[in-house]
Amino acid sequence: MxxxxxxxxxxxxxxxxxxxxxxxxxxxxxxxxxxxxxxxxxxxxxxxxxxxxxxxxxxxxxxxxxxxxxxxxxxxxxxxxxxxxxSTEASLILIRHGESLWNEKNLFTGCVDVPLTEKGVQEAIEAGKRISNIPIDMIYTSSLIRAQMTAMLAMSQHRRRKVPIIMHNESEKANKWSQIFSEETKKQSIPVITAWQLNERMYGELQGLNKQETADRFGKEKVHEWRRSYDIPPPNGESLEMCAERAVAYFTEQIEPQLLAGKHVMIAAHGNSLRSIIMYLDKLTSQEVISLELSTGIPMLYILKNGKFIRRGSPIAPSEAGVYAYTRRLALYRQKLDEMLN
Structure with missing residues (x-):
């Protein structure tokens, strides 16, 4: 051969x-x-x-x-x-991180860096099983550990068995030290790029407060307005609109060009940064996006074809062949994995 x-x-x-x-x-x-x-x-x-x-x-x-x-x-x-x-065709996978310690305690988390719970770890693993037959060339995560843990745990289930490696671009020296010179290693690894622009919405003075206690303190209607309005931020925090400005700008400038070039991408991030990106992908209005709910650890698949993003929903399980046959290329990729591993 x-x-x-x-x-x-x-x-x-x-x-x-x-x-x-x-x-x-x-x-x-x-x-x-x-x-x-x-x-x-x-x-x-x-x-x-x-x-x-x-x-x-x-x-x-x-x-x-x-x-x-x-x-x-x-x-x-x-x-x-x-x-x-x-036309070029590419897959885009979006995953909200698994349950975090502050999700479990019903606290406003925002940009506070907290890890996953045991349940969150299992959610990330299950998410990885759902996407285990979908090609992935690049991974983007926020700078927060719960998103990075989710990405790593999910990739541990991928049948291609490539190793995710975080790229360090914070300085010239860090970039040089983190270079991989082995071509064989590059073939068996996936670059992971972290970006603060994909971080969760900053909740300002609400961060660390219990959600029920906050409602009792500020009033249920006021807290609901901060949480569910599009352009009203909490005290010293970000509105969804402000979060969308940075998240969508990063997506269009850094991630979308990779997809247009045919790269298959996974993004592991947060409820509000992902809602912002979905608003862009699905062309949702500001009223439609505020009612969009994303569950922790549930991946969502998009196909980019002919310059348009097509929403495919969430893959069910690796044993469900039909769920991957959205396109001929995805079906062929799964077939190649079957041949490689059997």
Whole structure:
């Protein structure tokens, strides 16, 4: 079987001028490669919102595992015909962290950094089981430990068995020290990027207070207004609108370009930062978003296709084949995992 190095070498040269595809991969024709790896080889042209690179599904070989199809960049070809056009497709998984210690105590948590409870750990593990057959190339979390714990625990259940590694970009030295120089290690790991912009809404003077006691102190209607209005912040805190400004800006500037490039992304964050992102994805009004409730530890799947986000709901269980067959690519990815692990 052709090695990954041979495939990559051949893809770097020898493109067919009409189709934009390589004539051969190593010593094998495209037809042979398609048959051996059981993949469909077809040129993809860029849409107006997409990068100036085409994408092709190729196989990365591993000495210890069977191969799983993953995306790879190939040069664009402006001579490609309309009949060969095909859009990039990517998966987006959103997970609200599992139950935290202050969730359990019914306290306003906000940006206070508290860990998961035992129940929260189990919720994160169960979330990981639900997404265990969905491809993930990058992980984004908030800077808070409960979101990071949820991401790590969820990935421990993924059938691909890649290792999540937190990227340190807080300084030039930290960035240098955290670099991974082994190409084999890079193939078997997933970068985790932390961002304060994905943090929970800052509850100001309410943080650390019991929710029932707060209602008794300030009045039930006033606390309800702070919690459920869109643009009214609690004392010295953030409104949902203020939280949305930073969370959505980070999503559109940092995360969405990765999805448009064909990367499969998971975001582990918080109720209000995720509500803000869902407001953007589903084009909800300020009135619609305030009634949106997200349960702890329940993942939600979106598919980005033709520049549009399609909400698919929450996967049920890894044994439910139908739930992953939302698209042909997800179904094929699951099939490859089955072949690799059986």
């Amino acid at each position: 052709a090695s990954a190095a041979a495939c990559h070498h051949a893809l770097a040269q020898g493109y067919n001028g009409r189709t934009g595809l390589p004539n051969k991969v190593g010593n094998f024709s495209l037809n042979t490669v398609s048959r051996v790896f059981n993949i469909e080889v077809r040129p993809l042209t860029r849409e107006k919102h997409y990068p100036r690179n085409l994408r092709l599904c190729v196989v990365h070989a591993s000495s210890s595992h069977s191969s799983v199809a993953e995306p790879m960049q190939i040069p664009s070809n402006d001579n490609s015909t309309d009949s060969h056009k095909k």
